[in-house]
Amino acid sequence: MQNVDLNKVKKEKNMKDLLEFCIINLDKPSGPTSFGTDLIVRKMLGARIASHFGTLE
């Protein structure tokens, strides 16, 4: 068996669990739409779903 840092493995698993259901307080740039920004975030995280709370105006 290889030397595995159990703490590291545990931490990363926790992070993946967290990423399953989390919120990011994001500074949306003025260019892309809210939906466009969802898409960018979704690709970045390889997430199934990304959404936003309310559009501006």
Add this chain to the structure above:
Amino acid sequence: MHRNKKYVGVMRVHKEIKKEKLEEEIKSFIGKIKQTPPVKSRVRREEREREVFSWEILEQDGKDFLFSCEVQAGTYIRKLISDLGEKIGGAHMLELRRVKAGIFSEDDENFVNLYEMEKAVKNFLGGDGKKLGEIIISGEEAIKKVLDVVQVSEKCLKKLYNGSPIFREFLESEIDSDKFAVFSGEVFIGVYKRKQEGNILAVPEFVFI
């Protein structure tokens, strides 16, 4: 997010006006106001009441005014400015930035832009998840901040996941509000609405899977 919002923006007035005069005009829009949603909106276009908690002019540059305002959810800022314009010979909004929505603010430690986020994700994929860990807010924690929590027993989970309403025997804590988050221990089950009907105490608004 049906919570108060805070904005910073720029409006342009169509006729020269002194900052003091504009500040005087703005006063009549603070407090409870009537507003009709704009043509481009997702809600019914009928007059409704909203509350403006504050509205201040921060800076003037000719006919452009930098302002900040805090309003009730569902208040249209572009509309607010055009309604103000009716009184002062016209005004429209040039720019708008939301700086606070309910429990989320641009002053928070975890507030990031897309570049910072991308870097944090890259670091995480490279084995260093420290930054990403600081940025992401657990959904469960956020829900606990905005809704009351009602605990149910593990035994009833199968029923709840099948869309069952909540019955007395499911509960491990009391229901104190009309809308609440249901948890079984640390597991978030869904959002429920109080509805007393026979033995039913509440019905699901959505169940989280």
